[in-house]
Amino acid sequence: MASAWISPPTRPENIDYLVSGVDRYNPSNVTILEDYLYQQIRNQEYDCLANLAILKLYQFNPDLYNPDVIVNILIKSLTASPLPDFNLCISLLEDKPISATLDEPDPLPSLLPIIQELHELLDRCRFPKFWSVYHSNELENLRDNYTVEYAGFEDAVRAVVVRAVKATFTRIGTERLGQYLDLEGPELQAYVKNLGWSVDQSGTVINIPPNPDNQIEATVVQENIKLPQLIKVISHAAKA
Amino acid sequence: MAQQRMSLWAAEDIDEELQDVDLSLAIGNYGQNGFDEAQIPPQIDESSIIAMQQHMAQQAAFAQIPDVVKAFIVHFHQAVLDNNLNEITIAYESGWNKYTEKFYSRTEWPEAEIIAPLVNDDPIFLILYRELYYRHVYSRLQPDIDDRFHSYENSCELFNYLLNSDGPVELELPEQWLWDIIDEFIYQYQVFCTWRSKVASKTDEELGILEDGGGASLFDALYIVCSDFFKQVWSSYSVLNVLYSFIQKSKIHLYIEATQQGKSVDEIAEIVGPYGVRPLYRMLGYFSIIGLLRVHVLLGDFTLALKVMDNVDLNQKSPFTRVTACHVATYYYVGFCYIMLRRYPDAIRTFVTILNFIMRMRQYHTRSYQYDQINKTADRMYALFVMCNALSPSRLDDNIASAAKERYGDQLAKMARGGEGALPAFEELFLYACPKFINATSPPYEDPNAIAQILQDSSPDTYVDPAHRQLRLFLSDVVTQSPVPTLRSFLKLYTSLGSQKLANFLDVDEEEMIQEMMVLKQCSRSISRVGGDKNNLLDGQTITTSDLNFVIDENMVHIAESTVGRRFAGWFIKNTERTQRIFDDLKNTPLPTPPKGVTSVSTADTSTKQRPAGKVAWGNVTSKP
Structure with a gap:
């Protein structure tokens, strides 16, 4: 699981070379990494470490600062919840130097609190609230200028929901799941079917197939002695 | 630059020796230059007088050095010349500290220029001496802006000598010192960054001086920080550059890989090349990896910090564990990364391992000059351990858990209860135990307007120091979990x-x-x-x-x-091993000789009296568990 996060199978070789070598510090490579970010956005790929490398370059070279790229990285990392990716990105954003000159007004200061709120809602599994905030008028700017470019943004959020639901439920009410996924009617039916989940006869409850996290069992863990633990004792006895 | 600083430093001495200097200067002039005196242009005369004065001040300062310290420096220099690791270690670990306590606990050691005659102006020894000199300034005194720049300059000279000489240098230094060099380099970088980022927000009283017009020198100093010439000084890039250079020069990654594959000494020598075979470069390479780990944590890049540790075995047999300070620091930073990655079980395991180690080595290291530092780090790790345990309760190690409870029992109770009351406790421990985070970039000193603006609206809202930025991120997870x-x-x-x-x-x-x-x-x-x-x-x-x-x-x-289920086996194994040790020790102890004047009859008497009592005591103990 973690290894796909460290090095996603979709990562091209030249990016891998950049991310794992000293060349990641070279400011002239920032465009390569930024292009790769937009590729991730178009193709529903995700590469956290490569995006962190962009933020690292921004951290060392304030003149590279590009708020659009930062917003896109943050939106990308939103949908990695419950992994800490979003905070890891924020951690690299230092107070922006005041003298930074931009052609247009900087969108980041106004967008950052909004994205942070979305992140908090996802992290705390407040899915219905997330959707209502996301669809609210205040977020028009974010939707029209950023998430619209992000291929499958809403589905990526739904994937976060599915991860949480799958681990917690064996059966869940259709209405409840619909609120979590922001889907209803035939759309919801199709989505659930696509996941391989089944709806019961009444149509009000959805069965979630067993997985490692929604199987519970009361166990007693017994200790297990391995030979190496006894080496000192036995060898001492042999010597004596 | 060095001469200027010299005069500043020696200013007091000059005052004290004022008459002396004037007198000898006068004699000198009369004796030699009497005739030409009128023809020398006044400026040159002045400068030569200054030079003379400096020379005299130096001599005066030299005369003030206690003889034992002079002897120590000569001896130290000889040890370095001979590449005698043993003697160097003794001089480094005990001599230096001994004389620091005795003569220089509150003042600087003599300037390198002053002791130079003792060591035949040996440039390499003087660099090493300055390394110690500045480290002492940083740890015991308050470094001024000159010290900050010159310590950087000196580090660069040292690294230049090591990395850019023709081929590897012959020098040998104790591992402890090599670690201290890297460690101190990063420490001074961190201190510099903190100092740099604070200037903007703390200059209220200094602003007053500026308004009076008397603060020009201060402003110059700030300006220097960011003029192009000094932009390099303590920049993040230059620090990373040094660390990566050591890593590449020593081919340490190839070395680690080869040893892990169990290659022979000759094979390894061939792989790592002329630099990597020398212990000095190998260990510097190794310590630079740990240095990178630390720098990236300070900059808030926790994934990269762990990534640079790729290939490094995190176990007690790894070479970096030979220097205890390095061993402890490594685990501290790795554990902290895990916290910020929300991998609390990994953080707990990391802290438990190293805290157990510290607990066990305590009896051997109490006299080491690093003991205090290690103890402080251990205390902070107990705090981190308690935080992790509140977020992800585990029963990994009872010893550590109870030691942590002793220290932070109150906070643990609050944190484990969750809810609103837990936040202040988390905040308190986090700020106490977290690394000293830094900002990578400098405030825009080169732009006086921007600085003025920062100074104007330096309310707590606009300026968030890096530690509080990280605190907020950490607390966001705590709130989620509350x-x-x-x-x-x-x-x-x-x-x-x-x-x-x-x-x-x-x-x-x-x-x-x-x-x-x-x-x-x-x-x-x-x-x-x-x-x-x-x-x-x-x-x-x-x-x-x-x-x-x-x-x-x-x-x-x-x-x-x-x-x-209750774990009996571990307990029994531990205690069996302990008993075996005690038994062995007893067997190997020579029998006590009976005290003179006591007859054999009476000893036999007492022993028979004691024996039954002993048996009862044993019986008690065994029946307890």
């Missing part, structure tokens, strides 16, 4: 219960509560290195971290608890 302990304590009482009923108990909305349950589920899963790739600190797999498991079947919560 309802968990209460939920958990309710679930523990049932094997199944309706969600409506549970919501009533908690006095919250049912839907809210169910969403909270998903958070609880996520909190009891974590990525962990357990069973993962040993050589890759980022890797891991999802594990269950809680003994309480539950699942929701539409509106019914089912709960199952796994219990850990």
